[in-house]
Amino acid sequence: MIEQEADIVFNRMIARNTFLMALKSPEITSLARPGQFVMVRVSKSADPLLRRPFSICGTRGGDCFMILYRVVGVGTAILRNAGKGDRLSVLGPLGRPFDFSEKGKTSFLVAGGIGIAPLLFLAGVMDPGECMLLAGYGTSAEVVPVEQVGLSQENLLIATDDGTLGHKGVVTDLLEGQLGKWRRGRPVLFACGPLPMLKRVAAMSFERELECQVSVETAMACGIGACQGCAVRASSRETQPYLQVCRHGPVFSIRSLDWKAL
Numbered sequence: 001m002i003e004q005e006a007d008i009v010f011n012r013m014i015a016r017n018t019f020l021m022a023l024k025s026p027e028i029t030s031l032a033r034p035g036q037f038v039m040v041r042v043s044k045s046a047d048p049l050l051r052r053p054f055s056i057c058g059t060r061g062g063d064c065f066m067i068l069y070r071v072v073g074v075g076t077a078i079l080r081n082a083g084k085g086d087r088l089s090v091l092g093p094l095g096r097p098f099d100f101s102e103k104g105k106t107s108f109l110v111a112g113g114i115g116i117a118p119l120l121f122l123a124g125v126m127d128p129g130e131c132m133l134l135a136g137y138g139t140s141a142e143v144v145p146v147e148q149v150g151l152s153q154e155n156l157l158i159a160t161d162d163g164t165l166g167h168k169g170v171v172t173d174l175l176e177g178q179l180g181k182w183r184r185g186r187p188v189l190f191a192c193g194p195l196p197m198l199k200r201v202a203a204m205s206f207e208r209e210l211e212c213q214v215s216v217e218t219a220m221a222c223g224i225g226a227c228q229g230c231a232v233r234a235s236s237r238e239t240q241p242y243l244q245v246c247r248h249g250p251v252f253s254i255r256s257l258d259w260k261a262l
């Protein structure tokens with residue numbers, strides 16, 4: 001884990017309310033694995049005091065890592081106004097990454113809204129022939145152009161709630177459709193997005209006895225296992241009743257979590 005001041009290389013709006021920022025840090029970049037995150041101090045002043053967590057959504061040229069963020073409150077509103085030449089204090093890479101060591105299986109990457117961030121990084125390191133990215137948004141204006149992080153549109157399916165792009169409906173409809181017609185062994189699922197979406201993906205995985213890892217988002221104060229602010233209930237197969245999202249996650253097997261308590 002590294003704490004340092006990183007130069008902003010760019011910070012640009014790529015979809016409605018959604019920004020892609022590249023930060024220069026050869027050290028964090030070389031250690032970063034898909035699913036990990038950084039804690040960013042968005043302001044030099046004491047307000048807001050707490051760092052904000054953001055998934056690493058990719059790397060560029062060996063010395064930069066990228067974050068993709070949606071403006072939702074005080075911290076992200078400050079972040080949107082930062083630009084090239086500014087520096088931000090970052091701590092990372094943090095947390096447990098996705099485990100995609102199993103070869104020869106197709107992976108479905110299921111993203112809800114800004115939950116696409118860690119899955120972009122994952123898709124970028126996977127064999128394109130072995131993964132499909134399913135992404136759901138409210139409307140077409142929110143759709144993240146994946147080529148901005150070096151991915152192709154191939155193997156990408158989009159759903160929008162209002163039907164302005166791709167399938168009209170939610171992303172789990174797309175997953176249901178794909179799993180329904182899947183005849184090439186057992187796929188592995190990776191998901192990140194709002195809790196109702198994760199619950200649906202987990203339920204579909206349990207029903208079909210598929211491996212599934214989810215990246216979970218909770219409020220975080222420290223990001224390094226010191227405050228207990230991010231604890232979630234563990235399933236009975238774990239040895240402890242609670243798991244810290246920042247330290248034991250943010251990526252969990254669905255079998256590690258108590259879905260009724262989430």
Ligand SMILES: Cc1cc2nc3c(=O)[nH]c(=O)nc-3n(C[C@H](O)[C@H](O)[C@H](O)COP(=O)(O)OP(=O)(O)OC[C@H]3O[C@@H](n4cnc5c(N)ncnc54)[C@H](O)[C@@H]3O)c2cc1C
Pocket residue numbers: 037048052053054055056067068069070071072073074075076077114117118216217218219220250
């Ligand atoms: C491991 C992890 C990875 C994350 N990765 C990303 C990412 O790649 N891109 C991204 O845009 N966001 C990501 N988030 C969420 C991001 O940290 C919050 O959106 C951000 O901290 C909000 O800061 P703010 O000061 O703008 O909002 P605040 O002013 O603090 O809050 C504004 C609103 O956002 C809600 N909010 C705050 N924190 C979270 C949270 N952690 N999850 C859900 N809602 C929250 C608040 O309840 C409130 O309604 C991640 C969170 C975690 C825990």
Ligand code: FES
Pocket residue numbers: 219220221222223224225226227228229230231244245246247
């Ligand atoms: S955020 Fe402090 S323990 Fe996880």
